[in-house]
Amino acid sequence: MAKVLMTGFAPFGGEPVNPSWQAVSRLGARRDDVAAVELPCEFEASLPALRAAVVAHRPSLVVCAGQAGGRSDVTPERVAINLIDARIPDNAGAQPVDVPVVPDGPAAYFSTLPLKACVAAIRAAGVPASVSHTAGTYVCNQVFYGLMHLLATEFPGVRGGFVHVPFSPEQVAASGKPAPSLEVDRIADALEVLADTALKTTADLAVSAGAEH
16 A cells, blocks of 8 residues: 555646646656556545545545746645635635635644654755645645645545645646746655655654745
8 A cells, every 4th residue: 555645636717737747647657666647637526536535545645736927936735624615616616705615614733744754855856845824715725724634534544734835847838838847857856855854754844934924
C-alpha cells in the first residue's frame, strides 16, 4: 500500500491542462510509495472521489494539490474554511454561493502538515515556496476542508493538507498573457520534497516561512 496519497485536479476554467495533476502524476510514476489520483473539478463529485481514494489506498499521509494561477511559488495552505463561494462554474456547470462544505461542520480546519518545515525544505531544493493563509472558496478549498473533515472524523491517524501550485509555462504561453509560472517537473520536485518532509517531521519549525498569501 502507498504511504502517500497525492491528488491533483482535472483542467478547469477553459485551461487545457492542470499543472497540479501533471505534477502529481509524474511524481506517482517516479515513486512506488505514492498513489496519484486525479480529482474532478466539480463540487458534487470531488469529495466522493477523494474519499474513495483514501479508502482504497489507506495512506499515512494525504496531500491534495491544486492550481492557483497568478501565484509565483508553491504554497502549502494553512487553513481550510467551511465555505463554498464559486466565482465561476465548475466543470459540471454548478456555481454554489455562500454554502458550507459540510453543514454544521467546524468553521475551519488547519493543515496537519509541518508547513514551515516543508517550505524550508522546498526552498532548499531550489524551488520558490511560502505558506499561504487562504485556499480561496472554490473547489480547492472544498477539497482541503473535506479532506481534513474526513481525516478528523473517519481516519484520525492520517495527516493531510493542501498545496497550491502556479501555472505551467505552457499555459502562460498559450494564453498570450503574462503571468508567473513554474515548470511542471519543478512542481513535482517540490511535492516530493513536501511529502518526504511531512513523513519524517511532526513538530514544525518555530520560525517565519515568509507567508505572503
